[in-house]
Amino acid sequence: MNGRVVFLAVLAVVLVVGVWGWRRWHPASFWYGVEFPARVVLVYLTWAHVASGCGLARRRRRWRLTLDAVPMVETARSVTVATYRRRWRRVEVERPPRLGVLRPNRLGWRVRVRLHDGQVPGDYERAAERIAHAWRVHSVRIVDVRPGVVTLWATLHDPLTEVRVTPETGELLRVRPGKLENGADWVIDFRAVPHWLNAGATQSGKSNLANAIIKGLAPQPVALVGLDLKGGVEFTPYAPRLSALATTRTQCTALLADLVGELEHRMTICRGRGVRNIWHLPEGVRPMPIVVLVDEVAELFLMADRSEKDQVAKTGTALLRVAQLGRAFGVHLVVCGQRIGSDLGPGVTALRSQLSGRVCHRVNDPETATMTLGDLDPAALDAARTIPAQTPGVCIVAGQDGGWHRARSVYISEHEAEHAARTYAHLAPDWAELITTPAVRPAAA
Ligand SMILES: Nc1ncnc2c1ncn2[C@@H]1O[C@H](COP(=O)(O)OP(=O)(O)OP(=O)(O)O)[C@@H](O)[C@H]1O
Numbered sequence: 001m002n003g004r005v006v007f008l009a010v011l012a013v014v015l016v017v018g019v020w021g022w023r024r025w026h027p028a029s030f031w032y033g034v035e036f037p038a039r040v041v042l043v044y045l046t047w048a049h050v051a052s053g054c055g056l057a058r059r060r061r062r063w064r065l066t067l068d069a070v071p072m073v074e075t076a077r078s079v080t081v082a083t084y085r086r087r088w089r090r091v092e093v094e095r096p097p098r099l100g101v102l103r104p105n106r107l108g109w110r111v112r113v114r115l116h117d118g119q120v121p122g123d124y125e126r127a128a129e130r131i132a133h134a135w136r137v138h139s140v141r142i143v144d145v146r147p148g149v150v151t152l153w154a155t156l157h158d159p160l161t162e163v164r165v166t167p168e169t170g171e172l173l174r175v176r177p178g179k180l181e182n183g184a185d186w187v188i189d190f191r192a193v194p195h196w197l198n199a200g201a202t203q204s205g206k207s208n209l210a211n212a213i214i215k216g217l218a219p220q221p222v223a224l225v226g227l228d229l230k231g232g233v234e235f236t237p238y239a240p241r242l243s244a245l246a247t248t249r250t251q252c253t254a255l256l257a258d259l260v261g262e263l264e265h266r267m268t269i270c271r272g273r274g275v276r277n278i279w280h281l282p283e284g285v286r287p288m289p290i291v292v293l294v295d296e297v298a299e300l301f302l303m304a305d306r307s308e309k310d311q312v313a314k315t316g317t318a319l320l321r322v323a324q325l326g327r328a329f330g331v332h333l334v335v336c337g338q339r340i341g342s343d344l345g346p347g348v349t350a351l352r353s354q355l356s357g358r359v360c361h362r363v364n365d366p367e368t369a370t371m372t373l374g375d376l377d378p379a380a381l382d383a384a385r386t387i388p389a390q391t392p393g394v395c396i397v398a399g400q401d402g403g404w405h406r407a408r409s410v411y412i413s414e415h416e417a418e419h420a421a422r423t424y425a426h427l428a429p430d431w432a433e434l435i436t437t438p439a440v441r442p443a444a445a
């Protein structure tokens with residue numbers, strides 16, 4: 001007897017250790033082999049209850065076979081039941097929306113849900129947090145909407161807690177500064193979305209994203225320009241790879257004037273060749289794309305006294321012109337700031353409307369999220385407002401594919417920044433040459 005108990009105890013210990021080891025050292029196979037099937041059973045068993053609790057089930061009248069008691073003796077005080085009788089009755093039942101097949105992936109699972117008549121995807125957006133709690137998962141998001149059907153995506157852990165560097169593919173003006181919540185690479189393609197607004201509270205990761213973009217573009221045949229109104233502390237590590245760096249408002253004004261001149265020149269080239277943008281020019285004549293990164297943009301618009309009014313107006317107008325003309329003529333903007341609202345002055349709203357790519361990091365007030373993301377899906381605004389301070393770099397991205405995503409930039413240390421800038425310093429065209437290069441100028445004639 002004792003021997004059997006010992007044997008069973010040892011077996012139990014071996015099993016527990018084995019399962020623990022399996023989960024610890026081969027989490028992927030453990031997930032697909034054990035955890036996911038268990039989750040499937042649980043989700044299906046509890047779906048009716050969960051849907052009802054989240055207000056997604058519908059009350060319907062259905063015919064049901066019921067078992068009714070037939071009283072034999074009925075007095076004022078008691079009923080004596082003699083027998084039972086089966087009867088068809090119309091009763092009210094709760095019917096959950098039909099759940100499709102749970103499809104596992106590395107981070108959780110996806111499942112399609114057929115909407116009840118009268119339901120819209122927004123009902124599921126609003127219920128997503130409640131479903132996540134009921135399923136005991138990190139989050140549930142609506143990732144695909146088709147007529148009458150939504151796809152829910154449940155993730156077990158926040159995939160953005162650790163983001164690793166993604167190798168760049170080297171495609172012109174395309175960078176991968178981090179990861180999206182769905183595990184895909186976060187791609188910023190300046191040819192698809194020419195200008196980007198990068199907003200968020202202090203220490204939310206704006207400059208880190210700008211650094212990741214510079215690092216991604218550094219090996220490409222692209223001229224990089226920095227307008228660092230934080231006195232140059234953010235972009236100075238990249239100075240060797242930058243063709244121009246302005247750190248004061250006066251320098252920025254001069255640099256923006258150069259850019260406007262260059263844009264007018266590119267316009268002349270395109271007009272001369274009868275094309276609408278530089279991408280239709282033959283390669284030998286096509287001017288090099290320029291990406292302009294502006295950090296702490298508010299500094300460009302703030303006025304200590306009225307004497308600065310003219311300079312501010314001039315700078316604001318130049319920046320707006322760069323944004324307006326840049327999309328066709330290969331000059332792209334990444335504008336970073338804490339709050340880019342109309343309170344900064346006239347022209348800021350117009351500038352913002354030109355920046356079609358939007359990145360909203362953690363914000364201190366809901367208005368900044370609304371200002372940055374516009375009238376996007378309310379769930380995107382909620383997601384922006386709930387980014388915790390412990391995860392700098394996490395943001396909401398909108399612009400590339402019409403939808404919105406939670407994403408996180410990859411962390412770029414100062415050392416990495418300096419290394420990248422030194423390695424690709426030889427690719428930085430000289431600013432004076434770039435804006436007066438004979439290869440470009442005569443082509444206009
Ligand atoms: N993607 C990231 N992953 C990990 N840590 C990050 C990430 N982005 C930023 N951080 C950390 O957060 C700190 C603040 O980031 P960053 O300087 O980019 O913020 P910011 O929004 O530019 O702040 P400020 O408005 O004060 O300039 C960085 O020093 C870095 O340590």
Ligand SMILES: [Mg+2]
Nearest residue numbers: 206207234295
């Ligand atoms: Mg910063």
